[in-house]
Amino acid sequence: MDALQPYRVAIEPAWIDYNGHLRDAYYAVAFSLAVDDVMDQLGLDADYRARTRGTLYTLEMHLHFLHEIKQADALALRSYVLDCDRKRILLAGVFERGATGAPAAVAEAMLLHVIQNDEPASAPFSAATEELLQHLQRAAAASWPADLPRSRTLAIRRS
Amino acid sequence: MDALQPYRVAIEPAWIDYNGHLRDAYYAVAFSLAVDDVMDQLGLDADYRARTRGTLYTLEMHLHFLHEIKQADALALRSYVLDCDRKRILLAGVFERGATGAPAAVAEAMLLHVIQNDEPASAPFSAATEELLQHLQRAAAASWPADLPRSRTLAIRRS
Numbered sequence: 572m573d574a575l576q577p578y579r580v581a582i583e584p585a586w587i588d589y590n591g592h593l594r595d596a597y598y599a600v601a602f603s604l605a606v607d608d609v610m611d612q613l614g615l616d617a618d619y620r621a622r623t624r625g626t627l628y629t630l631e632m633h634l635h636f637l638h639e640i641k642q643a644d645a646l647a648l649r650s651y652v653l654d655c656d657r658k659r660i661l662l663a664g665v666f667e668r669g670a671t672g673a674p675a676a677v678a679e680a681m682l683l684h685v686i687q688n689d690e691p692a693s694a695p696f697s698a699a700t701e702e703l704l705q706h707l708q709r710a711a712a713a714s715w716p717a718d719l720p721r722s723r724t725l726a727i728r729r730s
Numbered sequence: 731m732d733a734l735q736p737y738r739v740a741i742e743p744a745w746i747d748y749n750g751h752l753r754d755a756y757y758a759v760a761f762s763l764a765v766d767d768v769m770d771q772l773g774l775d776a777d778y779r780a781r782t783r784g785t786l787y788t789l790e791m792h793l794h795f796l797h798e799i800k801q802a803d804a805l806a807l808r809s810y811v812l813d814c815d816r817k818r819i820l821l822a823g824v825f826e827r828g829a830t831g832a833p834a835a836v837a838e839a840m841l842l843h844v845i846q847n848d849e850p851a852s853a854p855f856s857a858a859t860e861e862l863l864q865h866l867q868r869a870a871a872a873s874w875p876a877d878l879p880r881s882r883t884l885a886i887r888r889s
Contacts, residue, residue: 589779590846595788595839599758620748629754631884634791654886661886679884680754687749725790725838725881727813727820 572703573710575612577667578605580646593640599632602664602678605648609662613700625694627660627682633722637666638675644668646675651711655704657695658684663711665719679722731862732869734771736826737764739805752799758791761823761837764807768821772859783847786819789840792881796825797834803827805834810870814863816854817843822870824878838881 586597610616610627620626640646647667654661659681666676686694696704745756769775769786779785799805806826813820818840825835845853855863 589776590785590787594759594762595791596755596758596762599755599791599793603753603755617748626749628749629795631795632754632758632793633881633884634758636788636790656886656888659886661884681884681886722792722884723882725792725820725840727815727818727840729815 575650652707734809786841811866
């Protein structure tokens with residue numbers, strides 16, 4: 572696997588707000604569902620979770636909203652492993668809108684591998700998962716669209 | 731008004747994920763609903779939106795997850811105007827959990843005042859709204875809990 576498969580999002584009517592477009596927080600819901608799909612692609616799926624009690628916890632999430640999304644828009648999330656170590660994945664999701672796939676938003680999540688025993692504790696990935704993540708990270712480094720915004724401190728920047 | 735009123739969140743069963751706690755993205759949904767409530771408190775309510783076509787667009791959102799939240803937890807969001815100018819509000823929401831109100835998450839949103847004509851365009855707040863925001867910002871500067879994390883670049887920081 573050289574790249575994560577994009578995740579097609581079905582936009583639910585309840586996700587549209589009084590402004591007539593996708594409510595900000597439902598970008599996060601779409602990204603969260605895409606992360607579930609990435610977990611399946613990485614083998615961290617329901618079977619894995621049941622067998623090992625291992626799962627991913629989200630430590631931080633950042634969303635950059637670039638364009639409105641309407642109910643009728645086709646929407647896919649393309650995920651990139653921006654960084655990883657033995658326990659963590661920095662995953663980005665680019666929201667590709669319509670036939671052109673123009674970016675409508677960029678999301679980032681810092682994900683931590685956790686074993687959910689009585690006291691949940693962080694734990695290393697398996698060697699095979701770590702190797703796969705490193706491979707995906709190298710591929711992402713070559714394919715990440717360089718003009719997309721990244722997470723940052725939120726501040727009103729005065730000129 | 732010296733401070734924004736906290737917003738009590740009713741946690742819906744559908745917001746709980748396979749890990750048994752509030753799914754990351756539903757922190758964003760709760761914060762988004764709290765922002766609606768803040769808009770009402772600022773007079774940017776449904777009447778205002780219908781009369782002026784003015785509303786707030788979210789440009790960026792950042793979430794710091796500090797503690798799990800379970801279905802049975804009491805949850806309130808306390809909002810702070812961290813910064814503002816003629817068109818923008820940097821709003822933070824602190825997720826206060828249980829009887830002690832211990833922080834379970836911190837959210838930040840950069841909000842832009844937009845008039846939704848055929849071509850939506852940013853526009854200044856009314857003088858009264860701008861004055862209220864400045865007042866709330868001064869109050870927030872005095873009451874913001876200094877030990878809470880703020881938005882930042884997501885990165886795996888290696889020691």
